[in-house]
Amino acid sequence: MDLLSLFPSWLIEHGAAFIIILPLLMGAITSILPSRSLAWWTAFIVTVIVTLTSFGLVLNMMSEGTTVYSMGGWDPPHGIGLVVDALSAPVLLLISAMAVLTMVYGMPATIAEVEPKKRAPFYAAFLLCFAGLMGMVVTGDAFNVFVFLEVSSISTYALVAMGAARDRRALTASFNYLIMGSIGATFFVIGLGFLYMETGTLNMADMARILADLDGGSRVAKVAFGFIVVGLGLKLAMFPLHTWLPGAYAYAPSMVTIFLASTATKAALYLLLRFTFTVFDPSFEYVGTLVKYLLIGVGVVGMIFASLQAIFQTDVRRTLAFSSVAQVGYMLLGIGLATAAGLAAGYLHLLNHAVIKGGLFIALGAFWYRFGITRVEDFQGLSKTMPWTMGAFTVSALSLIGVPFTAGFVSKVNLATAAADKGWWWAVAVIVVTSVLAIIYMGRILLSAYFGDAPEINGEVAKRNEAPLMMLVPMWVLAIMSIAIGSNIFNLGDNFVGAAEAAARLLLGSGA
Amino acid sequence: MPDPIQEPIEHDPHVILRVVSKFLIPFIALFAFYVQFHGDFGPGGGFQAGVILAASVILYALIFGLDAAKKAFPPSWIRIGMTLGVLIYGGTGVLAWILGGEFLNYSVLAHDAAHGQHYGIIAIELGVLVTVATVMVAIFYAFGSRQPDMESEDW
Amino acid sequence: MSVLFEQYNYAIVIILMMTGLYVVFASRNFIKKLVGLSIFQTSVFLLYITIGKVSGGQPPIIVDSHGDDHASLEPVLVAAAGAKEAVGHAAAKSDVLYSNPLPHVLILTAIVVGVATLAIGLSLIVRIREIYGTIEEDEIEALDYQYNLEGTAD
Numbered sequence: 001m002d003l004l005s006l007f008p009s010w011l012i013e014h015g016a017a018f019i020i021i022l023p024l025l026m027g028a029i030t031s032i033l034p035s036r037s038l039a040w041w042t043a044f045i046v047t048v049i050v051t052l053t054s055f056g057l058v059l060n061m062m063s064e065g066t067t068v069y070s071m072g073g074w075d076p077p078h079g080i081g082l083v084v085d086a087l088s089a090p091v092l093l094l095i096s097a098m099a100v101l102t103m104v105y106g107m108p109a110t111i112a113e114v115e116p117k118k119r120a121p122f123y124a125a126f127l128l129c130f131a132g133l134m135g136m137v138v139t140g141d142a143f144n145v146f147v148f149l150e151v152s153s154i155s156t157y158a159l160v161a162m163g164a165a166r167d168r169r170a171l172t173a174s175f176n177y178l179i180m181g182s183i184g185a186t187f188f189v190i191g192l193g194f195l196y197m198e199t200g201t202l203n204m205a206d207m208a209r210i211l212a213d214l215d216g217g218s219r220v221a222k223v224a225f226g227f228i229v230v231g232l233g234l235k236l237a238m239f240p241l242h243t244w245l246p247g248a249y250a251y252a253p254s255m256v257t258i259f260l261a262s263t264a265t266k267a268a269l270y271l272l273l274r275f276t277f278t279v280f281d282p283s284f285e286y287v288g289t290l291v292k293y294l295l296i297g298v299g300v301v302g303m304i305f306a307s308l309q310a311i312f313q314t315d316v317r318r319t320l321a322f323s324s325v326a327q328v329g330y331m332l333l334g335i336g337l338a339t340a341a342g343l344a345a346g347y348l349h350l351l352n353h354a355v356i357k358g359g360l361f362i363a364l365g366a367f368w369y370r371f372g373i374t375r376v377e378d379f380q381g382l383s384k385t386m387p388w389t390m391g392a393f394t395v396s397a398l399s400l401i402g403v404p405f406t407a408g409f410v411s412k413v414n415l416a417t418a419a420a421d422k423g424w425w426w427a428v429a430v431i432v433v434t435s436v437l438a439i440i441y442m443g444r445i446l447l448s449a450y451f452g453d454a455p456e457i458n459g460e461v462a463k464r465n466e467a468p469l470m471m472l473v474p475m476w477v478l479a480i481m482s483i484a485i486g487s488n489i490f491n492l493g494d495n496f497v498g499a500a501e502a503a504a505r506l507l508l509g510s511g512a
Numbered sequence: 513m514p515d516p517i518q519e520p521i522e523h524d525p526h527v528i529l530r531v532v533s534k535f536l537i538p539f540i541a542l543f544a545f546y547v548q549f550h551g552d553f554g555p556g557g558g559f560q561a562g563v564i565l566a567a568s569v570i571l572y573a574l575i576f577g578l579d580a581a582k583k584a585f586p587p588s589w590i591r592i593g594m595t596l597g598v599l600i601y602g603g604t605g606v607l608a609w610i611l612g613g614e615f616l617n618y619s620v621l622a623h624d625a626a627h628g629q630h631y632g633i634i635a636i637e638l639g640v641l642v643t644v645a646t647v648m649v650a651i652f653y654a655f656g657s658r659q660p661d662m663e664s665e666d667w
Numbered sequence: 668m669s670v671l672f673e674q675y676n677y678a679i680v681i682i683l684m685m686t687g688l689y690v691v692f693a694s695r696n697f698i699k700k701l702v703g704l705s706i707f708q709t710s711v712f713l714l715y716i717t718i719g720k721v722s723g724g725q726p727p728i729i730v731d732s733h734g735d736d737h738a739s740l741e742p743v744l745v746a747a748a749g750a751k752e753a754v755g756h757a758a759a760k761s762d763v764l765y766s767n768p769l770p771h772v773l774i775l776t777a778i779v780v781g782v783a784t785l786a787i788g789l790s791l792i793v794r795i796r797e798i799y800g801t802i803e804e805d806e807i808e809a810l811d812y813q814y815n816l817e818g819t820a821d
Contacts, residue, residue, distance in 0.1 A: 073617035
């Protein structure tokens with residue numbers, strides 16, 4: 001771990017707070033910056049610095065183990081602790097890296113999609129959303145989770161609504177998201193209230209200790225768990241609670257869609273993992289039952305149902321949005337298995353899916369940027385007019401389906417193996433069936449792009465019109481990462497699997 | 513409080529409201545500062561004080577009209593105020609960082625921990641006051657300055 | 668039944684919670700939805716305040732005078748120094764029974780969050796009203812359906 005010595009020791013020591021505070025304060029400053037390009041540069045540099053810091057924190061976590069940072073010098077049970085451990089560190093790195101790629105993509109895209117006057121506030125809201133997501137993941141205090149959840153959610157509502165310049169349905173989509181998101185957050189905070197009644201503490205580690213002493217606690221703790229699962233379920237688009245997601249993904253500015261699709265639901269899923277396995281414990285009877293029947297139930301139904309819905313969408317953005325709901329089902333299935341292998345597979349799919357969906361949505365944004373198209377029938381002949389973009393889209397699409405040597409394959413195989421180990425062959429069958437459905441819904445887009453003829457515009461065949469470099473770079477970074485994870489180039493695959501296994505060990509180890 | 517722009521005309525139905533609120537508004541604003549500075553050892557603090565301060569501006573706007581209120585509390589203050597408050601809050605934390613403590617560790621702000629805690633909380637509450645007051649007024653201005661596009665009886 | 672009266676605060680919380688949730692889902696008017704959401708959130712505020720009450724407890728304001736010697740800060744500073752048992756120990760020195768202030772602080776945060784949500788929601792409604800000319804969900808859905816049929820999606 002020689003790389004670690006390159007980081008200033010102050011940054012590593014205070015890094016856990018730094019990665020929240022920097023985007024939060026710079027977000028405030030960005031909102032009053034007079035120049036639009038200055039706002040972009042500020043936001044971009046902030047995301048880069050935060051990514052480097054997160055990388056340092058990951059390295060530090062790997063050599064030193066779990067670290068807890070006391071905010072304001074107040075030690076955790078009473079004060080707020082920021083926890084960097086095997087579970088949170090990879091998600092931190094994922095969110096910040098996706099933020100950097102989104103920012104790179106965002107420079108040309110935002111110019112096309114957001115009114116000039118609103119660009120500085122747009123980047124400010126983006127930074128606030130980013131800060132909220134980082135805070136949600138890193139904090140070790142349960143109420144703090146709620147605060148950061150709302151910081152990120154409220155800025156997301158504003159960001160989604162800014163899509164109104166492109167498509168007026170963004171406003172109603174944002175409003176629906178606001179209603180559902182606030183109900184979710186309120187359910188979560190009700191759950192926390194009950195949990196506080198039961199344990200008298202807000203620190204997650206302390207809660208876990210007290211609940212373990214009480215052997216799961218009374219009915220109050222059961223109610224608390226129910227509220228928390230439903231609340232987080234709304235935020236992470238668990239199947240029947242996903243209705244806000246397709247609209248919000250489809251009509252938001254494309255930069256926001258990319259960031260949301262690859263990070264927001266992932267952070268909520270991370271919280272579900274944290275609460276189910278470290279605060280509560282599957283060994284409590286009610287938690288075990290709920291995990292086994294409810295999470296797997298909605299996971300499996302969601303996988304099939306959302307995949308079917310994805311097939312019937314005419315708008316590619318909505319297809320991908322429903323596919324996201326289906327992919328959440330895979331992760332829930334992995335969590336529901338509640339074995340080390342299953343959790344590792346679910347966690348791995350969480351990381352992989354962010355990479356895959358990020359790539360897909362960036363490519364989709366590029367198509368819109370050049371031709372203003374989002375519908376499946378408009379994709380005809382795109383392989384001829386935008387070969388490089390379509391290439392990246394294809395790689396990510398194959399990865400989503402789960403073709404060998406791609407990231408999607410690794411996580412699906414791990415998930416299927418974990419299910420088979422437990423003797424759940426029906427789950428393996430579901431994974432295969434939904435992969436076939438994925439072939440259908442992604443395949444019809446690819447077919448039309450590769451085998452259709454380039455459309456004629458005003459009697460002329462559309463010319464080759466490649467996406468700008470600022471869009472090509474992030475989408476190919478993600479596409480290549482997808483292949484690298486799948487084929488284990490640069491040991492990336494091993495690192496991802498290793499991170500997922502470490503996270504699974506942490507989840508199962510702490511309650512015992 | 514600057515003088516309202518026009519003298520109440522002869523048949524002004526709101527003359528009592530105007531006179532009474534002219535007396536009240538300074539006291540409301542003063543009460544906001546009482547709540548603010550009382551906040552570090554009693555009930556009160558930046559949130560409540562900010563809302564009370566904003567309430568005095570909003571009352572002024574309701575009675576004397578939005579244009580008069582915008583003269584007394586210009587909209588240009590709002591964006592600066594919102595950011596400034598956050599920066600006072602965050603800056604206190606950053607100062608604690610520079611002085612070698614954890615983020616927002618007030619104890620390092622002064623020669624001893626007790627004074628440090630005092631200074632720290634006063635600075636924090638000041639930041640909260642500025643942000644809350646300006647945000648509240650911002651929300652009011654944002655909704656209040658929209659022109660109704662339909663007659664009131666259509667509602 | 669008597670349980671309901673003894674624990675009337677919980678009964679109120681539940682009634683408000685259910686009312687709010689029902690209003691959110693049953694009404695098709697955006698403003699009414701927001702009203703329901705606010706009621707729903709308010710019920711949570713009450714729940715937290717209920718949790719904070721210690722029977723026989725005083726309002727959590729330190730009663731001994733705030734002297735020059737920062738005596739009232741003593742428990743705070745001991746805790747700040749990192750001694751974990753210190754808070755309990757210092758509290759034990761005082762013979763005054765206080766209500767729990769922590770839920771109040773939490774709910775102050777939640778109220779601010781609620782205000783922010785409400786402000787965003789209302790501003791969205793204003794924009795929706797300006798663009799669609801209505802805030803009834805059914806009418807907006809009909810307009811969007813028309814919009815889709817005309818093939819003007821983007």
